[in-house]
Amino acid sequence: MEVVLVLAVIALIFVARTFKIVPQQNAWVVERLGKFDRSLTPGLKFVIPFIERVAYKHSLKEVPLDVPSQVCITKDNTQLQVDGILYFQVTDPMRASYGSSDYIVAITQLAQTALRSEIGKMELDKTFEERDLINAAVVNALDEAALNWGVKVLRYEIKDLTPPAAILHAMQAQITAEREKRALIAASEGRRQEQINIATGEREAFIARSEGEKQAEINKAQGEAAAIVSVAEATAQAIRQVAEAIRAPGGEQAVQLKVAEKAVEAYAQLAQKNNTMIVPGNMTEVSALIGSAMALVKGAGRAPAP
Numbered sequence: 001m002e003v004v005l006v007l008a009v010i011a012l013i014f015v016a017r018t019f020k021i022v023p024q025q026n027a028w029v030v031e032r033l034g035k036f037d038r039s040l041t042p043g044l045k046f047v048i049p050f051i052e053r054v055a056y057k058h059s060l061k062e063v064p065l066d067v068p069s070q071v072c073i074t075k076d077n078t079q080l081q082v083d084g085i086l087y088f089q090v091t092d093p094m095r096a097s098y099g100s101s102d103y104i105v106a107i108t109q110l111a112q113t114a115l116r117s118e119i120g121k122m123e124l125d126k127t128f129e130e131r132d133l134i135n136a137a138v139v140n141a142l143d144e145a146a147l148n149w150g151v152k153v154l155r156y157e158i159k160d161l162t163p164p165a166a167i168l169h170a171m172q173a174q175i176t177a178e179r180e181k182r183a184l185i186a187a188s189e190g191r192r193q194e195q196i197n198i199a200t201g202e203r204e205a206f207i208a209r210s211e212g213e214k215q216a217e218i219n220k221a222q223g224e225a226a227a228i229v230s231v232a233e234a235t236a237q238a239i240r241q242v243a244e245a246i247r248a249p250g251g252e253q254a255v256q257l258k259v260a261e262k263a264v265e266a267y268a269q270l271a272q273k274n275n276t277m278i279v280p281g282n283m284t285e286v287s288a289l290i291g292s293a294m295a296l297v298k299g300a301g302r303a304p305a306p
Contacts, residue, residue: 095150
């Protein structure tokens with residue numbers, strides 16, 4: 001009974017050492033008598049017990065690796081506290097097993113060295129502006145070296161850049177001054193635009209007023225011209241009618257009579273002005289005018305009816 005039990009235990013150990021189930025996205029390195037033999041892919045695999053053994057197990061997933069924070073010196077001799085995160089993936093299980101004793105430590109140290117080198121090439125302001133450039137440079141430096149370790153560096157991201165407190169204070173003061181400058185420029189631009197708008201409005205208003213005055217003068221001139229034309233036409237019509245009346249029988253005598261009447265009225269009105277008696281210098285003209293008028297009146301009374 002005991003022998004059977006021992007044989008069963010040996011069989012279980014033999015089966016456990018023979019059959020291996022490799023999980024998905026994993027690779028196991030098998031050594032035969034201490035020498036690399038093959039890599040096991042996911043699934044059920046067979047290993048010769050006591051002759052072969054699984055020496056290394058690697059995950060083929062993308063692995064995030066936190067790079068410890070470190071102090072870097074910029075080109076303008078400013079200290080920066082920089083930390084980042086690295087993403088890598090095992091692509092060659094054999095190289096990852098035998099290329100380096102610890103590829104994670106190797107990648108971490110190389111990432112810190114490459115980061116210090118790239119930061120040292122830039123001035124402080126550029127380090128904040130060129131993060132993508134720094135990240136790409138670190139990835140390129142790591143990728144070349146990591147090929148021998150069976151590792152592919154996918155990305156590197158700077159998580160934080162922290163300058164000293166004095167530099168932060170100076171940067172904040174600079175930003176505040178720059179914002180105040182922009183505010184003053186914006187205010188001055190606003191005032192300038194306001195003055196331009198006012199001047200433009202006044203100019204347009206003056207043009208509109210002058211155009212209105214011009215049109216009013218044109219309308220007034222046109223109205224006066226029309227009135228003058230109308231008066232001239234009416235006067236001409238009156239003159240024509242008077243001329244026709246004069247050319248009619250008895251028209252000339254009627255005109256002379258009217259003139260005599262107007263003359264007499266004029267002399268009468270002159271005599272009534274103020275308290276002074278106005279006497280014509282040549283009384284003969286007056287008497288002749290009156291005589292002519294009386295003769296015309298009498299002639300008109302003797303004229304036969306038509």
